[in-house]
Amino acid sequence: MSDVILRMRGISKTFPGVRALDDVNLEVLRGEIHAICGENGAGKSTLMKVLSGVYPHGDYSGEITFDGQECHFGGIRDSEHRGIVIIHQELALAPNLSIAENIFLGNEQSKRGLIDWNRTNAAAAELMRRVGLRENPVTPVIDLGVGKQQLVEIAKALSKQVRLLILDEPTAALNDEDSAHLLELLRGLRDEGITCVIISHKLNEVLEIADRVTILRDGKTITTLDAEGLTEDKIISGMVGRDLDHRFPPREPRIGEEVFRVEDWTVHSPTQHGRLLVAGANFTLRRGEIVGLAGLMGAGRTELAMSIFGRAYGVGISGRVFKDGREIRLRSVGEAIRHGIAYATEDRKRYGLNLIEDIKRNVSAAGLRKLARRGWVDDNEEFKVADSYRKSLNIKAPSVSSITGKLSGGNQQKVVLSKWIFTDPDVLILDEPTRGIDVGAKYEIYTIINKLAEDGKAILLISSELPELLGLCDRIYTLSAGRITGEVPRAEATQEGLMTLMTAGQEARR
C-alpha cells in the first residue's frame, strides 16, 4: 500500500565555491506528510528547487523518479504539469487581484480567448471551500491576512491537480490559530490522497503532523525517521550533529532599577480610519531585565513597539514615555536612538538591512554619527567596529566587506543586532529576533540577548514562540487585541496560562 511516489537519488548541486547538496537521497511515500528538517543552509530549499525544476535538469547531478517515471524538468511548468507544486515561504500572489484571479493566474478559465468570470469565480469558490477559506472570491488578496493568503496559495495548487504539494516554512508567518487550521487542512489533503512535503523549523508542528521526517545537515542526508515516537531533541541532535540538553543558555538575572516606563499608550491604524491598534498599554522595564511581550499575530505587538520607537508606525499616538524616571518625547526615530532606545525589526530583510550593502555599512547605519567627526565618516574606524562585532557575535562571513544579502538568516540577524548594539542603547526592543533562524543560530542569539541583559540593558523581547519567552524572560506581558491583558513573572508562567491571557477579551470585542 505504501509505495514510493518520489525518489530523489544522489542529488548534488554546486554553486560557485559552495557544494549546496552533496549526494542527497530522499524517498517520499504516496499519501504521507513528509517533513524535511535542517538548519538554515543545510540545503532544504535548494533540494526543493531541484525537485520543482527551478534548477533545471542538467544543473544538478543525480536522478529524480516521480510516480515511477524518471523526470527531467526544464522548469517549474514541467514539474507543475506532473502535479508537483511548491509554495514558497514568501507568498507569490498578486496583491491587487482577487482571490479567484490569483487562484487561476496563469491557468485562466477562458472561453474563446476571453475569461469566463462566472466559471472562474464558481470554480474558485469550490476550491476555497475545500481549503476552508470563507471569503468572497472577488475580494482582493491584499485585504486578506497572511494566514488566508496561504490558503489562497493552497487553493491555487489544488486547481493545478496537485499530487505532491511542497510547502516551504508554511507557518513561519502565521499565528497559532492559523497554523492549527493549516495543519488540519494538510491532514485533510493527505486523506484525499495528496502527498505533502513540508519544510519547517517548528519542530513541534513537524511532530504533530508528519508521518516521516528527513533530516539534512550541511547538504547531506543524515537520516529519515518515522515520526512515531520521535522527540524534538532527537530531531535537533540530528540537525546540529550534537546533543542539545539546554535549548536556552543559563543566566543569573541581576535586575536593577526601573529604566523605561510607558503609560497609557494608544495607537491608531494609519490605513483603517479610527481603528485602535494599541489601547492604553502600560509597561515597565528594569535594568538587566529581559521582559517578554506575548501576543498572537495581529495583537498589536509590532505596532506597539514601532510606535514607541519614534512614531515609526501608526497615527493618533498618545501616551507618555519615561526614561530613568524622566518623561521623554520620542517624535522621530533619531530622537529615540539618541535617548538610548533601539528596535530590531521582525522583518530584517524589509526593514532591517540594506541587503545590497556590506556588513560594515549595515552595522554603522544607525550609529554613523559616532564614527563621524564634523560630518565625515572615519571608515577605518568603521571597519574596526564592524570587525569587532563580526568576531564577538560570530557572524560567519569572510570579512565585513561581504554583502549582507548573501548571508544566511541567522548571520543577517546578527548584523541587525550589531547595528543596534553599536548605538549603545539602554533599552532594546527585539521583535521576533529568531524568526526563520535555525536552531544553532538561535542559541547564539539567545546568548547575545543574555549578555546584553548582563551588561545592564533592559530588553523587551517580542516573540511568537512561547517556549522562547519562557526560556529567556524574567517577566512576560501578554497583549491581546491591543490591550495588555496580563503581567506574569517567570516563575508563574506556563504556556497554557499565557495563551489564555493572549486570547482574553478577543471574543468580547468581536
Next chain:
Amino acid sequence: MSVAPPNADFMVGQQPAVPGDRAPGPRRFSINLRQSGIYIAFAAIVLLFTILTGGDMLAPQNISNIIVQNSYILILAIGMILVIIAGHIDLSVGSIVAACGAVAAVLMVNHDVPWPLAVLITLLVGGLIGAWQGYWVAYFGIPAFIVTLAGMLLFRAVTYNILGNRGIGPFPDEVRTLSNGFTNGYLGNIGLGGLGGADLFSILIGVAAVVGIVVTQWRSRAGRLRFGQAVEPLPLFIAKIAIAAVVLLFVMVQLARFRNVPWVLVLLAALVLGYSLLTNRAVFGRQIYAVGGNLQAATLSGVKVKSVVFWIFVNMGVLAALAGVIFAGRLNQANPTGGDQFELDAIAAAFIGGAAVQGGVGKVVGAITGGLIMGVINNGMSLIGAASEQVLLVKGAVLLAAVAFDVWTKRRAGASR
C-alpha cells in the same frame, strides 16, 4: 553540556562553517569586473576612435574640445547620480538649465547685475526650483518621475516667458571665460622637445594632481593595512596608480600644448573631488546610499529620509543652474530651446557609469566616466563624419549594453543563492 561555551566575553559558540555561509572566491572577481568594466570600456572606446581617426581623437585641441563641450552634461551627471542613488530620477534638468540660463541672461544683460552676484542669484534660483520639486517628491510623496516630468514642462514654459521667445546675449567676458576660456600662462611656456611649446602652469597642475592622487591613495591604503583590512595586491595597486598618472599627465600635457587648462576643467575637477568625498565619506553621502538601498531600513535606522531626498533635489537644482550658466555662456546667449534633452544625456551617463535602476548603487566617478564615454562617441563619430542619426544609434546601443551588462553580472552573482 551546552552548545556554546559559557564564557563571559561576548563570544558565541564557534560552529563549523555551514557551506552556504562561505562567500566563494569567484564572486570577488565578478564584483571587480562590474566595477572596473566601465573603465575598460572607456579605454576601448577611446582606443577605437583613436585608430579610426588616425590619432586625431587625442590631438591637443580635440581633448580640450571634448572637455569643454561636455562640461555641462558632466555637471548634470554629478547631480543626477545622487538622485539615482537615492532611488529617484530627474527629467526636468534640461528645462532647469534653460530657465536658469535665461535668469542669468536677464540679470546680466538686461539689468546689468555684476556677474558674480548674477551667478549667485541664478544658483539660488536653481536651488529654489530644486526645493520646489524636492518638496513634492519627499514631503508630498509624488513619484519623482511625475514631479520632474511636470517640471520639465513647467520650467520650459517659464523659460519661454522669461526670454519672450528669443535669445538674450551677449554675456560678460568673465562668464564666457568660465565656460569657454582657458587659464592664463602664468608661468610662461617651456619647450617639450619634439612636442613644441607647452604651458608650464598647466603641466605643474597635472604634476600636482598626480602627486595628490599618489599621496592620498597611499595613505588610504596604509590606513586600511593598519586596521587589518583587505587591500588589493601591491603590484595591482601600483599599476592602477601608474595608469591613472600616465593618463592624467598625458591629458594635461596635451592641454598645455593647446591653450592651457580650460577653466571648466578646474571647476569640474573641484566638483568631482568634492562630490566623491561627499558620497564616500560624509554622513550625508552615506545616507543617500542607505535611502536608495532600503528606504524602510534607513527610516528605522534614524535617517531623516525625507530631508535627504529633499536636499538631493535642491542640490540637483543648483548644479543644473550652474550647468545653465556655463551652457549659456558657451553659446554667449540664453536660448528658449536650450538644454533640450540634456536630462536624457545626464541619466544615460549615470546608468552607463554603473548606477542601478533600483537605486542604492553608483559613483560620481562612474557617472563622469559614463558622460565622457558618450562625449567621446559624439566627438569621435563626428570626426569620422558619421551622420547624427548614427550617433544616436550608437549611444542608444551603448546605454542598453551597459545596463544589460550590469544586470547580467548582478544576476550571475545572485544566482548562487
